[in-house]
Amino acid sequence: MTVQIAAPVSGNPTLNVGIFVVFVAITLYIVYRASSRNTTAADYYAAGGGFTGVQNGIAMSGDFLSAASFLGISGAIAVHGYDGFLYSIGWVVAWLLSLMLMAEMLRNTGRFTMGDVMSFRMNQRPVRAAAAVSTLVISLFYMLAQTAGAGGLVALLLNVNSKVGQSIVIVIVGLIMIFYVLVGGMKGTTWVQIIKAALLLLSVTMVTVFMLGKFGFSFSALLERATENSPLGQGLLGPGGSYGKSNLTKIDFVSLALALVLGTSSLPHVLMRFYTVPNAKEARRSVVWATWCMFVFYLSTLVIGYGATALVGSSAILHAPGGENSAAPLLAFTIGGTVLLGIVAAVAFATILAVIAGLTITASASFAHDVYANVMRRGQADTRSEVRVARMTAIVIGVLAIFGGILANGQNIAFLVSLAFAIAASANLPTILYSLYWRRFNTTGTLWSIYGGLGSCLVLIVFSPTLSGTSKSIFPSVDFHWFPLDNPGLVSIPFSFLCGLVGTLVGGESGDSGKQAEMEVRALTGIGVGT
Structure with missing residues (x-):
């Protein structure tokens, strides 16, 4: 029988807020100390390349x-059940692609942004503008999911059930994030992310151990209880709980998996982290350490997810404020009471803050470095004005993310993020791979690939069940969808590759052979990095 928990379960709101305030105070101090060294664009965008691969x-x-x-x-x-865990599998596997094909070459051929690589041997101005547009759109989609998560979390922890109250909290989270970026730059943001990652891994490991301990450290016993507390029964342990109901949902799963695996290696805020280390060797070490951290984390989420079903029950989770997103906090409250809930709440808030800060600095750096410095000022911008533009852009991006998060509040944030992955895989991955590995690739092909992938993905999202036509849509009361899949990756990613191929053949220009040779040598050897 399902264990029912009266909703909302907030524990002690004062304790929840207190733990979060302590984290914010500590990280704000660290950000302030790091800000004293942000004297150049390299310091602000890439922390001067001063972090080790482990860090x-x-x-x-x-x-x-x-x-x-x-x-x-x-x-x-x-x-x-099983279908939910497929997100984790896709994201872990994706880092192997990044390690083998992307990390070293990207570190060797760029300086601050993805646009450095895409435009290296192309016509600088249009390609950098296209790369910046892609970065801004992806970052906004990703931040929309994070700020929406903040609203759902606060609804559960502080018993704030009104949309107005949740919106106010989203605004507060967004303002703190903007401060991180404005003051600390990449160095301050990186230290916030290191602290947050350590706290997150410690928290999920602790909850996992507590959870298994309640079942005598028998995962089988936990799974058996979970099946009893779910309407899916034994189906909770096998495929089909979400994506196996029809041929269409199976195709939708393939589309989702393609977006998750290919999107990770083309997310701008992930790619930008390769420039915070001094060389390609440390870039590879970064990916290895990141992969292991995520491997431990996602194994823990498997226990936490099924544990929430076992002790809380899927019905109670769905009816709690925040819906599916409330599973981990509800489980923490069930096994550890108010204190553990407060810790998990603080870590979840810290997670949202750190990720949004990373996305914001990536988006602002792309606009300032690619558009302002290299398109508008034709490479003649001074460092001080470039950093000033980056900070102004961070404010604009932060405000847009706040409004987007208010609009998307209540949606499953894992699903919302998968849309950002689809956009990244469609607009960026084909362009980056063509740029690094195809000598004939030219400016026309680059523009067709970026805009073709970006445009097709956005159009399909707008006219998909994500926005309208179902009870789970962002706008459930209207129906203007005609594309049947929730995630457009299966169509938009191959279309982007095709656009890059056709554009290159149609364009006809051969490009600068000297630049092509220089890029190949630099990508493989690292000679000339940073110039």
């Missing part, structure tokens, strides 16, 4: 392990 790997995991991972995946496993 950057932990920070990278902190940057990547978002509220979607902590709250969304745990909830998806609790409600949908």
Whole structure:
């Protein structure tokens, strides 16, 4: 029989807020101390390349392990079982692609942003503008999911059930994040992410151990109880709980998996972290450390998700404020009471803050470095004005993310993030791979690939069930969808590769052979890095 928990379960709101305030106070102090060294664009964008591979790997995991991972995946496993865990598998496997194909070459051929690589041997101005547009759109989609997660979490922890109250909290979280970026730059943000990653891994490991201890450290006993507390029964342990109901949902799963695996290696805020280390060797070490951190984390979410079903029950989770996203906090309250709930709450808030800060600095750096410095000022901008523009852009991006999070409040954040992955894989991955590995690739192909992938993905999202036509849509009361899949990756990613191929053949220009040779040598050897 399902264990029912009266909703909302907030524990002690004062304790929850107190732990979070302590974290914010400590990290704000660290950010303030780090800000004294932000004297150049390299310091502000890439922390002067001064982090080791170990530090950057932990920070990278902190940057990547978002509220979607902590709250969304745990909830998806609790409600949908096996199908929810497929998010975790896709994201772990994706880092192998990044390690083998991307990390070293990206570190060797760029300086601050993804646009450095895409435009290296192309016509600088249009390509940098296209790279900046792609970065801004992806970052906004990702931040929308994180700020939406903040609203759902606060609803559960502080008993704030009104949309107005949740919106106020989203605004507060967004303002703190903007302060991190404005003051600390990449160095301050990186230290926030390192601290947050350590706290997150410690918290999920602790909850996992407590959870297994309640069942005599028998995972089989935990799974058996979980099946009893779920309407899916034994189906909770096998595929089909969410994506196996029809041929269409199976195709939708393939589309989701493609977006998760290919999107990770093309997320701008992940790619930018390769420039915070001094060389390609440390970039590879970063990916290895990040992969291990995420491997431990996602194994823990498997226990936490099924544990939430076992002790809380999927029905109670769905009816709690925050819906699926409330599974991990509800479990923490069940096994550890108010104190553990407060710790988990603080870590979840810290997760949201750190990830949004990383996304904001990536978006602002792309606009300032690619658009302002290299498109508008044709490479003649001084460092001081470039950093000033980056900070102004951070404010604008932060405000847009706040409004987007208010609009998307209540959606499953793991699913919302998967849309950002689809956009990244569609707009960025084909362009980056073509740039690094295809000598004939030219400016026309680059522009067709970026805009073709970005445009097709956005159009399909707008006219998919994500926005309208179902009870789970962002706008459930209207129906203007005609594309049947929730995630457009299966169509938009191959379309982007095709656009890059056709654009290159149609464009006809051969490009600068000297630049092509220089890029190949630099990518493989690291000679000339940073110039």
